[in-house]
Amino acid sequence: MxxxxxxxxxxxxxxxxxxxxxxxxxxxxxxxxxxxxxxxxxxxxxxxxxxxxxxxxxxxxxxxxxxxxxxxxxxxxxxxxxxxxxxxxxxxxxxxxxxxxxxxxxxxxxxxxxxxxxxxxxxxxxxxxxxxxxxxxxxxxxxxxxxxxxxxxxxxxxxxxxxxxxxxxxxxxxxxxxxxxxxxxxxxxxxxxxxxxxxxxxxxxxxxxxxxxxxxxxxxxxxxxxxxxxxxxxxxxxxxxxxxxxxxxxxxxxxxxxxxxxxxDKTEETYKALILGLKDYFGKQGFKKAVIGLSGGIDSALVACIAVEALGKENVLGVSMPSRYSSEGSVKDAVDLAEALGIELRHVPIEEPFQSFLDILSPEFKGKEPDVTEENIQARVRGVILMALSNKLGHIVLSTGNKSELAMGYSTLYGDLCGGLSVINDLTKRQVYQISRWINRERDIIPVSSLEKAPSAELRPNQKDSDSLPDYEIIDTVLEAYVHDHQSPDLIAKNHGYPKELVCDLIRRIHRSEYKRRQSPPGLRVTDRAFSIGRRFPIVQGWV
Structure with a gap:
């Protein structure tokens, strides 16, 4: 037959x-x-x-x-x-x-x-x-x-x-x-x-x-x-x-x-899956153009690469939104990435709106030291700018947060979590680097400095992710063992030689951030345990 x-x-x-x-x-x-x-x-x-x-x-x-x-x-x-x-x-x-x-x-x-x-x-x-x-x-x-x-x-x-x-x-x-x-x-x-x-x-x-x-x-x-x-x-x-x-x-x-x-090839297959997922999410709904906030970091760089493959470079708009804390290197990395991909890049500095918010809120914040509040204001100003461009130009905002950040709650509601689709929310930080290096296997598309510099949100002077988080190698190991394999804190600590207190703290962070993930954009699933679909944990619970 x-x-x-x-x-x-x-x-x-x-x-x-x-x-x-x-x-x-x-x-x-x-x-x-x-x-x-x-x-x-x-x-x-x-x-x-x-x-x-x-x-x-x-x-x-x-x-x-x-x-x-x-x-x-x-x-x-x-x-x-x-x-x-x-x-x-x-x-x-x-x-x-x-x-x-x-x-x-x-x-x-x-x-x-x-x-x-x-x-x-x-x-x-x-x-x-x-x-x-x-x-x-x-x-x-x-x-x-x-x-x-x-x-x-x-x-x-x-x-x-x-x-x-x-x-x-x-x-x-x-x-x-x-x-x-x-x-x-x-x-x-x-x-x-x-x-x-x-x-x-x-x-x-x-x-x-x-x-x-x-x-x-x-x-x-x-x-x-x-x-x-x-x-x-x-x-x-x-x-x-x-x-x-x-x-x-x-x-x-x-x-x-x-x-x-x-x-x-696991890396190549995952990259192709993300391209297809983004392409069909847009194409089946009649969307054509995307806008991405380009920080000069590795996450937004990878999302931009995926978007260009899925939608075409003419349909991807990058926006650089530097603040008083943005390094010259990061701004340059965003420019170099846009040039390598052949996409349009617009510069919209956030200093003026950020200062305006500080001025408006100064009486309310009187007597209180600057903290994460001021950092989140910057992220939310950027979110407003991206959503305004989306409304005016008809571009869909692509969120650039990765799975490790989402697990730890290292993201800002109504800021970097805004958007129509979260492209890499099922990739750990390690996987982000693996795929980015694979993209650069023949020539440097993602700037080498984006791959080599220490991850930073650049929301305060000399900020590094490691100021607030353990090493991503530790985070990703615990994340995969707990979220993917449902291993107990004791077993994770024993298998990897981590202090149990550290493991328990990371697990508590995962559950404390559930409310944020519920409000984030839909994301593309590439693992057996994605946050966006298939994993159901209550926001209010007393087990963890």
């Missing part, structure tokens, strides 16, 4: 556009001499549609569009992911389904069995689980269909959940010829490697070829990397879709293929 795996980039809720992509995929399959076209999980609606699913008229429209898609399957079959109404009088109102289409008809549905409700997933809010695992006969082949999570349980890779049944194992005695998985599997670092392993494990167990068709594209905080997979009956990887772009991948089950060796 010759199959086209249509790795498409749907737009959540845009049924007409998603239908168009599906019809184009069916046409491409026909043009390539394929018998079957396979599409991702919830391809017709995009993933995740969230509470749009609760609108009855939306589900009615999905049903109408599916009939039109079915009508285009003359002489060819297609498997399309979509939500549909649950006919049972009990349970959740919907099913997450794969529709099997052939010769203008809907042959039937395979519903999703395992419904994840952990991390970024909340499928039990909407869907009822499948009651049976069906086998479909197409072109003389017995085909089993699973949907995303259904295939993961078998590989036992999830540390968040263990289900009472394994859909892959249930097909072991049904003499199937092919296993197909429709996925909307979001990117996190090195996720593609795990996804390949999952397909390989299923293929080896069932002793049949297995393929996974994955969604690609950005959706709010989530990024889908594609990398659709085909493994042969021995579990060898024989086809791998492109990463971070739409792809039509053709595979013929009757033609023996050479084994592929997949190699992924």
């Amino acid at each position: 010759r199959i086209l795996i249509a790795q498409i980039n749907p737009v959540v809720g845009n049924l007409k556009e998603n239908k168009r992509k599906i019809l184009e995929g069916i046409h491409a399959a026909r043009e390539n001499g394929c018998s079957l076209a396979v599409f991702p999980e919830l391809a017709l609606t995009g993933y995740p549609p969230e509470d749009i699913l609760l609108l009855p008229q939306f589900i009615d429209e999905v049903k109408k569009e599916l009939k039109e898609i079915a009508g285009a399957t003359q002489g060819i079959a297609a498997i399309v992911g979509l939500p549909r109404a649950n006919a049972k009088p009990f349970g959740k109102p919907l099913l997450n389904s794969a529709a099997v289409l052939f010769e203008g008809k809907i042959l039937g549905f395979q519903d999703k069995t395992l419904l994840p409700s952990y991390d970024v997933f909340d499928e039990m809010r909407y869907f009822d689980r499948a009651e049976e695992r069906r086998v479909f006969l197409l072109f003389g082949k017995k085909i089993a269909i699973t949907i995303c999570e259904d295939i993961w349980q078998h590989a036992a890779l999830s540390k968040d959940v263990s289900y009472p049944l394994d859909p892959v194992a249930e097909y072991a005695n049904q003499n199937i010829d092919l296993l197909i998985n429709l996925s909307a599997s979001p990117f996190s670092q090195m996720k593609a490697e795990r996804r390949i392993h999952v397909v390989q494990k299923a293929a080896k167990t069932l002793k049949v070829p297995a393929l996974l068709c994955n969604q690609v594209g950005g959706q709010d905080s989530l990024i889908f990397d594609g990398y659709s997979v085909v493994c042969d009956a021995g579990g060898r990887l024989v086809r791998l879709g492109n990463g971070f772009q739409e792809d039509y991948m053709v595979w013929d089950s009757e033609v023996k293929a050479d084994e592929l060796v997949a190699a992924f």
Whole structure:
């Protein structure tokens, strides 16, 4: 059987556009001499549609569009992911389904069995689980269909959940010829490697070829990397879709293929993910231009590089907003970065508005020494300037805070936290430096001084981040151990040789800053434990 795996980039809720992509995929399959076209999980609606699913008229429209898609399957079959109404009088109102289409008809549905409700997933809010695992006969082949999570349980890779049944194992005695998985599997670092392993494990167990068709594209905080997979009956990887772009991948089950060796560079993959996430966040909403406050520091430099790759240099505006505490070197670094990237840079000094605020507040501050209050005023003046330019010019402000700063609360509400999207809020400070050095691997785009100088907010004389924070190496180690791995303070202190008091203090800072993170812009998720989505801790709590 010759199959086209249509790795498409749907737009959540845009049924007409998603239908168009599906019809184009069916046409491409026909043009390539394929018998079957396979599409991702919830391809017709995009993933995740969230509470749009609760609108009855939306589900009615999905049903109408599916009939039109079915009508285009003359002489060819297609498997399309979509939500549909649950006919049972009990349970959740919907099913997450794969529709099997052939010769203008809907042959039937395979519903999703395992419904994840952990991390970024909340499928039990909407869907009822499948009651049976069906086998479909197409072109003389017995085909089993699973949907995303259904295939993961078998590989036992999830540390968040263990289900009472394994859909892959249930097909072991049904003499199937092919296993197909429709996925909307979001990117996190090195996720593609795990996804390949999952397909390989299923293929080896069932002793049949297995393929996974994955969604690609950005959706709010989530990024889908594609990398659709085909493994042969021995579990060898024989086809791998492109990463971070739409792809039509053709595979013929009757033609023996050479084994592929997949190699992924964590730094490069993360950079590509951030570019795609920003590009689709803008493009799918009709935004074109971004404005970034360029401080001369490493964080804003990295965000500017990502923005230029995603939007084009002509669509990125940098703004230098020096204060009385800004060093000449930092101002020069902002200029040099803008020149290297080819973006426009405007200079808007903040001395006058900052002094005006000091004058206005002087009677209220009488008798009190300068402290973080005056530092935050500077950050908020810059936020006002960026938002004013956003309003006047129609540019979206990109926030430049990293995960380490957000964890420690080393940021200012209504100041550097303002914006329409936080681009690097899931990168630790160490990762910011790693990606920045990777960008400079061939030539210096980010100024070397931005990489080498000590991090500083430059909000008071000779300020360094280390005045208020431990070394970022320590912060990032504790952050990853506690937020990513949920390790206890005792274990973290023991494993890394840190004083327990220091570890506990950092953990307290993480929780004290929860209220800030709730008010920050949506951010792009690139790890398994992002602050922006998937991690749910109360602001008011008495445990920590």
